[in-house]
Amino acid sequence: MYKESFNTSLSLAQSHYYPSNPADQNGGSAGKVRMLCRYVEPVLLSENCLSVLNRFIANEQLQSISVIDINRRAVGIIDRGKISDIFLKPFSRDLLGKKPIGELMDADPIVVDIKAGIDDVAQIIIDSGMRHMVSGFIIHENGFYAGMATGLSLLEEITHRKQRELFALAHHDQLTGLPNRLLFKDRLLQACQNADRNNSTLALVFVDIDRFKFINDSMGHSTGDRLLQFFAERLAKNVRQSDTVARLGGDEFVLILQNLTSDKAVFPIVSKIVEQLRLPIPIYEHTLQVTASMGIALYPQHGKIVDDLIHKADIAMYEVKQRGRNSCLMFAAGMEQKSKERVSLETHLRKALERGELSLCYQPQIDLKQGRVRGVEALLRWRHPELGNISPATFIPIAEETGLIVPIGEWVLREAISQHIDWLAQGLPPLRMAVNISAVQFQHDGFLVMIKQLIAEYGINSGYLELELTESVVMKHAEKAIKTLTELRALGLKLAIDDFGTGYSSLNYLRKFPIDRIKIDQSFVRGIKNTPANEAIVKAIIALGESLGLETLAEGVENAEELDCVAGHNCIEAQGYHFAKALSSDDLMAWLKSNPGMFGRCEALSA
Ligand SMILES: Nc1nc2c(ncn2[C@@H]2O[C@@H]3COP(=O)(O)O[C@H]4[C@@H](O)[C@H](n5cnc6c(=O)[nH]c(N)nc65)O[C@@H]4COP(=O)(O)O[C@H]3[C@H]2O)c(=O)[nH]1
Incomplete structure (x- = not known):
């Protein structure tokens, strides 16, 4: 029965994996001790010191061994350092070899339930003056020995978690929780590679809230922030889980819609989103009704290079704005020329005033x-x-x-x-x-x-x-x-x-x-x-x-x-x-x- 529970712990520990989506990791559980649990054959309280020394000699990976009583309850821990220290002294092997292990073990182990949170364990170790940080602590499940974890594995887990948090921070927009520009580009690259493999089409959709700046300026930034959050939720609700919704900054959002069956398949999806976005949004004491402009570019039809595709979706969105907003348009060749002319005109206009060209x-x-x-x-x-x-x-x-x-x-x-x-x-x-x-x-x-x-x-x-x-x-x-x-x-x-x-x-x-x-x-x-x-x-x-x-x-x-x-x-x-x-x-x-x-x-x- 104990063996069974040991093996279960071991297989659980081995089968644990980290989800690949950092957003999921971020929102996931705080982490249980289960993920640190390594099964280590414990020694019985009555065993003698020599047999324990032999185990350390045979397995260099062992930092410590737990000691259990006849009821299989953890009662102590033996540190590799302590054992080798004692047996390295002249004659100690003969003198101590036959003594029961109980005399050498640390009789005050940190024993934690397998369901405990990693943060709690870390706190216990800190409170105990960092004792067992290296040697480890004993894990039990329903009162029975389940395995050991070294302080090192705890440290590693905490470090990984911090790294994941940092990753999430660096790759997600703090206001909406959506992937940011950095992660979006990565996802787009992956989505394009997938499309190549599956011979399918993907649509990149640029979404911009119409007159957001005015709402933000006139109704206050907290209303603006709330609006962006609502907007992000609505976008996410209206696409498939496998699609990506990202916020590039300000009121600029993008969608990556994957595995489209045809070029035209994007229109019903985007039209539905346009409709949904129009619905009233309750914010504080106001009910806002906003609209959005969307520009679509298809991969690989409109560009084989990611930056090119982004540029084209942006041009299409700009065209929607020009035509009166609140709609969606697919990129078309003529738009690019118009956009170039506009950019060039904008550059000239910036200088017009100082060059005295206005009258x-x-x-x-x-x-x-x-x-x-x-x-x-x-x-x-x-x-x-x-x-x-x-x-x-x-x-x-x-x-x-x-x-x-x-x-x-x-x-x-x-x-x-x-x-x-x-x-x-x-x-x-x-x-x-x-x-x-x-x-x-x-x-x-x-x-x-x-x-x-x-x-x-x-x-x-x-x-x-x-x-x-x-x-x-x-x-x-x-x-x-x-x-x-x-x-x-x-x-x-x-x-x-x-x-x-x-x-x-x-x-x-x-x-x-x-x-x-x-x-x-x-x-x-x-x-x-x-x-x-x-x-x-x-x-x-x-x-x-x-x-x-x-x-x-x-x-x-x-x-x-x-x-x-x-x-x-x-x-x-x-x-x-x-x-x-x-x-x-x-x-x-x-x-x-x-x-x-x-x-x-x-x-x-x-x-
Ligand atoms: N077909 C026809 N057109 C006539 C006739 N009489 C006047 N117009 C034109 O109609 C426009 C009237 O100006 P608007 O409605 O304010 O419309 C103006 C105004 O909205 C904007 N605009 C012009 N100057 C300024 C300015 O200084 N500031 C701002 N914010 N907008 C300006 O540009 C628009 C166009 O200005 P313009 O090209 O100068 O065109 C002017 C004027 O030349 C007519 O009998 N027949």
């Missing part, structure tokens, strides 16, 4: 009742020495994504204010100066401070400075927007909602926004006479403005027909090619001179 144009805004210029809209222009004129529709989104819009936006405001002051100095009546403010700028922490500083620095009458914000910028996180708009209003600035009608507006909020003007988007003005639906919308927006006490301005008026129509519905102001395109300061002067009625009597222009 402003001004498009007149006309009061329709009086037929006079009331203001101008400042529109940014970029002329690159080799690439020529680059449209703001192309470079403003890049400036927004890279954060360059913050310094560029400040430059625009400075330039526009300087121009306003310059025109006044030239004797022109004050013109309202409308400046476009992008979402990134508006949400930037230093925005209000910067505006206050500019007003103080230039001494501009703030009533002539109008900020244009799009509908979506103010409607999203409307409560916060109301606060900022109210502060801007208190500084005396005018506020306009740009591209009105293209986004989603809550009438309730619209009522609360301290704004002065609604700019009707040009898509409703275009061909208004022949498109009854557009005319109805324009009419409704004008009526809405009237009822809320807001002025209205029709954008993109290109001909007399469109002008008559918007004027006929009592729109207050208009701008568009029918009057003038966006003009340089000099051209605007020339235009004003050739349209003398536009300013009424103005000596500066008639000079």
Whole structure:
């Protein structure tokens, strides 16, 4: 029976293995003494010293031998050092050889249950002043001798565990527990090798939370962290165990989907994930609804080299962002060229400001009742020495994504204010100066401070400075927007909602926004006479403005027909090619001179 229990312990000890996935090891049990247990034939208390000496001589691996009583209970331990020390003395073999072992053994062994935790044993050894650290301790199971463990094996186990912890730390993301970039690359390499062996396809999917930065900045970092954890859980729940979900940093996640039966097999999986990610996420007292953009690259179709594959999945994800987010796309050859152009444009844009390649144009805004210029809209222009004129529709989104819009936006405001002051100095009546403010700028922490500083620095009458914000910028996180708009209003600035009608507006909020003007988007003005639906919308927006006490301005008026129509519905102001395109300061002067009625009597222009 004892033999049986010894053998069981031995086989258990031998069969123990460490899981290969470090995440499993990390989350696994703290480790039992069972894994240290080595079966060593014990000696009986009544045996004599010589027989024990012979065992040590025959087996150099033995550091110590345990002593059991006739009931097979551990009662002592004999250390190799002690035995050899005694028997090396002259005549000791003869003198002590026939004595019972009980006289030489350490009668105070550390005996531990096989189920005890390794940490507890380590603590017992430390508490006993490190006794038996080398020789070992005796392990019992249900009161019977089960084997021995040396302190060395305990040390080794603890060291391994520390190494595993360090491995897990170095290879896992601390916030979500997912593999990090380092481990992800390793897994991807392995997955590619597997795909080669099995002749199968794998998909690498880049996942990015849409507008995460904004959520993180506006709702606080702890909400952001919680969101990332939820997001990680959702991703992990929606893939197979054999697949990998990793976090590369920030809000960037990746999936490695293995053993796909065909190229198309990835779409149902990814579409399902997109759907699942959209579901509301309860965080503290909020319920957040986020979306994600996903880019897919296939191995081996889109790249045989891991870095190449990563690059392509990233390009595909970027393309999804460009097309309005909240979707997934597979990499396609054309995307790469577009991405290269974008990167090159971004590099040029970074230098555009310091190289003086940016300038402003001004498009007149006309009061329709009086037929006079009331203001101008400042529109940014970029002329690159080799690439020529680059449209703001192309470079403003890049400036927004890279954060360059913050310094560029400040430059625009400075330039526009300087121009306003310059025109006044030239004797022109004050013109309202409308400046476009992008979402990134508006949400930037230093925005209000910067505006206050500019007003103080230039001494501009703030009533002539109008900020244009799009509908979506103010409607999203409307409560916060109301606060900022109210502060801007208190500084005396005018506020306009740009591209009105293209986004989603809550009438309730619209009522609360301290704004002065609604700019009707040009898509409703275009061909208004022949498109009854557009005319109805324009009419409704004008009526809405009237009822809320807001002025209205029709954008993109290109001909007399469109002008008559918007004027006929009592729109207050208009701008568009029918009057003038966006003009340089000099051209605007020339235009004003050739349209003398536009300013009424103005000596500066008639000079
Ligand atoms: N087809 C047609 N177009 C007309 C007509 N009248 C004006 N436009 C164009 O419509 C755009 C109006 O500006 P937006 O809606 O603010 O749209 C602007 C604005 O969103 C952005 N943008 C321009 N300058 C700035 C800036 O300084 N800061 C920021 N954040 N965005 C700017 O770039 C967009 C495009 O600007 P632009 O290319 O200058 O294009 C301008 C203008 O040239 C017309 O009768 N017909």
